[in-house]
Amino acid sequence: MWAGVRQRFRRFHEVLNLSKDQIDDGLVKQLGVRKSLHRAYYGDSTDEPLGFIVGSWGKGTAVAPPSDVDIFFELPVDVYHRIQTYQGNKQSALLQEVRxxxxxxxxxTNMRGDGQVVIVGFNTITVEVVPAFRYDANGRFYMPDTNDGGRWKxxxxQAEIAYIDAADRNSSGNVRPMAQMLKTWKRHCNVPLxxxxxxxxxxxxxxNYLYRHHDHFYYDWFIRDFLAWLCNKAWANLTIPGTLALINLGDAWLSRAQTAHDRAIRACDDEYNDYTISAGEEWQKIFGHHIPIQVL
Known part of the structure; x- marks a missing residue:
């Protein structure tokens, strides 16, 4: 029983990881952007500019092929005080200045300010720049949000990265692969999360998942059980690490989660009976072509 599960999900996981060329390209592009802003705001050139990688690259959950790499760039505090003297949407003015x-x-290069970031549209990958001001010594920052007239957020x-890292260690390295797989579901099924x-x-x-310390042999259950759990999270609040801000999930994604859960149940049953091709067809309805149909 379950003859194809380990091989299927191991291959799926391998396909989702960034290649060396993709990693090198993203690192070079973001470093160049940080060097440019360091020269502009600190008046000197350096190979170690301020700023750091955040988002999926910072958390180790990026999915191939990568569409963007997110960075924070810390601006001098005097820029904040100068921007605060502006009339109108101060945050929009800051993004346009950085642009x-x-x-x-x-x-x-195609470039625009968009909501909370400056988007630098290189041919191979986009760099999304968050210009930020240090709020305290604990790693918190103010970032611009141009929506609804503008505010500082x-x-x-770093707390978000640390949270994912701790959860991953507590789950024998299974959080990051699971996140990659479920972001592939999001991409393939246009899930509004x-x-x-x-x-x-x-x-x-x-x-707290019972099987969290197991390897790819249990990933069919991982996916099935996560989707069942997710279906009960409609209108629940997520707590953001570090700031403890609450984000309500709504329910726009719920029907897609329910559909995916139904398909995962069928796929798990087929895996149990070693109907590997039928199982693969069900998994592809959830994840697309990245997960293989034939595994034996």
Missing amino acids: GHLLSTYSQ LVDP KSYQIELLVAEFMQ
């Missing part, structure tokens, strides 16, 4: 500095380096990106929400949900689920 202008980057255009001096990347004049042929308190965030703690954000990537960071999926990461936090997976971490929450896996921390």
Whole structure:
């Protein structure tokens, strides 16, 4: 029984990991952006500019092929005080200022300010820049949010990374692969959950999951049981690590989660009976072509 599960999910996981070329490309692009902003705001050139990688790259949950890499860039506090003297949407003004500095380096690159970030659209990968001001010595920052007239949003990106890291260690390294797989479901089925929400949900689920210390042989149950658990999270609040802000999940994603759960039940039954091709067909309805149909 279950002859194909370990091989199927191991191969699925391998396909989702970034290649060396993808990693190198993203690292080079984000470093160049940070160097450009360091020159603009601190007046010197350095191979070790301020700023750091956040988002899925920072958490180790990026999925191939990567669409973007997210970075924080810490600005001098005097820039915050200057921007605060502006009339109107101060946060939008900051994004446009950062965009202008980057255009001096990347004049042929498509670039725009968008909500909370400056998007630098390189041909191979997008770099999304969060210009931020240090709030305290504990790693919290103010970042701009241009929506609804503009505001400063308190965030703690390192606490989010640490939370995922701790959950992953507590689950024998299974949180990150699960997050990658479920973000593939999000992409394939157009699930209206954000990537960071999926990461936090997976971490929450896996921390007390009975089988969390097992390997790929249990991943069919991992997926089935997570989706069952997720279906009970409609309108629940997520607590953001570090700031303890509450984000309500709503229920726009619920019907897709219920459909995926039904398919996962059928796939698990087929795996149990070693109907490996039938199981693979059901898994592909959830994850697309990244998960193999034939495994034996």
